[in-house]
Amino acid sequence: MKKYDVIVIGAGPAGYAAAMRAVDFKKKVALIEKKQLGGAGIHHGALWSKTWWELSREAYMLRKHGDALNTGGISFNYHKIQSEVRKAVLERMEQLEHHMHNINVSIEDGLFDYIQGNARVASKHVVEIKGLNETTQIEGEYIILATGSTPRKLAEIPIDEEHIFTSDGLDKLEAFPKSMVIVGAGVIGCEFATIFSNFGHTKVHLIDKGDRILPFEDEDVVKVIERNLEAKNVLIHRNSRLIDMKIEGEMVVYTLEYTDGSKEVFRVEKALVSVGRVPNYQNLCDDSLELKVDGRGIIDDLTQTSIENIYAVGDITADISLVNVGELEGRFAIERIFGQPERPLIYENISTIMFLSPEVAGVGMNEIQARAKDLEYKVVSIDYSCIPRAIAMRNTQGFIKILVTNDDEQKILGMRVVGEHASSAIQAVALLISMDKGIRELAELIHPHPSIIEGIQECGRMLLGKSMLKPAVLRNAMVCKTYSKGKYADLIEV
Secondary structure: OEEEEEEEEOOOHHHHHHHHHHHHOOOOEEEEEOOOOOHHHHHOOHHHHHHHHHHHHHHHHHHHOHHHHOOOOOOOOHHHHHHHHHHHHHHHHHHHHHHHHOHHHHHOOOOEEEEEOEEEEOOOOEEEEEOOOOEEEEEEEEEEEOOOEEEOOOOOOOOOOOOEEOHHHHHHOOOOOOEEEEEOOOHHHHHHHHHHHHHOOOEEEEEOOOOOOOOOOOHHHHHHHHHHHHHOOOEEEOOEEEEEEEEEOOEEEEEEEEOOOOEEEEEEOEEEEOOOEEEOOOOOEOHHHOOOEEOOEEOOEOOEOOOOOEEEOHHHEOOOOOHHHHHHHHHHHHHHHHOOOOOOOOOOOOOEEEOOOOOEEEEEOOHHHHHHOOOOEEEEEEEHHHOHHHHHOOOOOOEEEEEEEOOOOOEEEEEEEEOOOHHHHOHHHHHHHHOOOEHHHHHHOOOOOOOOOHHHHHHHHHHOOOOOOOOOOOOOOEEEEEEEOOEEEEOOOO
């Protein structure tokens, strides 16, 4: 039986990152994958969907500026766009394959093995692998579980990946549908609503059981997203409950019940069920191991499971399901096993981005989370209309909002950026949060001009009472307030 220092099951973002970090420690590692290298993070998740989003965003800009660019009335070829998306996926997968297959050549230690097959942890140190032609076993001092997640399905909905889809099956679409309903108004559902509405070929319906989409985000953020979706002819079914969905011929028929008791029936060409994801831990470990799990995933303590030599990282755990978090956990697990982590595993300063219209980036707490912790805070925001780069881009929709502690230190609690280039605007703030720093450091940075991040500097200056533009004058575009005992108050009067 072949022996390894560590066996990693799952070659998605978390597993791949763990395996490569093990190589750094000069440890012999086996990386096992039953389907495709890169996992859902490449093939049906972040890279795949965000390539669709990028192309849809460009398509919308052509539609929006059709008169100025002489592109009015433009239509988009689904198969050509789909081909471009698949090229992006293939490009990344081939890069990872080339890197993986040549890692032993470069380091000359023969430390790395990639094994294709369905892996199962048979005992504390033994992994059984079912390949195409044979079943083998390998032994590992440590085992890392990184098998990811799959879309959650609802028993009452007949998902066939032809008429009613999950995100894993959307690549089977052969044309832009004329109409589509999306079940679930969370991040993934809203992202696909944005993608399909951007191209302008699909009437999108979005089912939301509450009175607004994205219920975990602040109301000012959600208002911008809702307004844009509805401007692109998206029908948001608010305060509604799906009570029936079925396939009739080539159409999907669904029935909604509203909070007032009324019901309504709709007919669309396609449906997408987007109600979260579930961890892939079924049949992964032998029952004799008694690995502790709950409904959210494998229970872990800083990546270590209830079995001392077995670790779990990425979507399979009950932690945050993001590619960057999975990679962080994969690397941390290896460092914890074979060395001393350079820094603790913390989730407070994780940067996130929602690929909507416009994009929304965040780090740290929003106002909902701050209030849930009974915190008093200062909040400052600046509209994109006050930022020269946004004016130059001819797109001033959006804002930057920063929360700090309601004291003299003004330590940064969190930030949200809604608008173009949002994702590039949050890293400095993420660093300051991790360093437990205040707003003064942010206000003193010199940012390039013109750039969106100049708005962050102006926010810092507002809190210090020395902004160039005055919130007392531009009350509709600049906010500088305190939140205390459930009430807002102006922080700066002049």
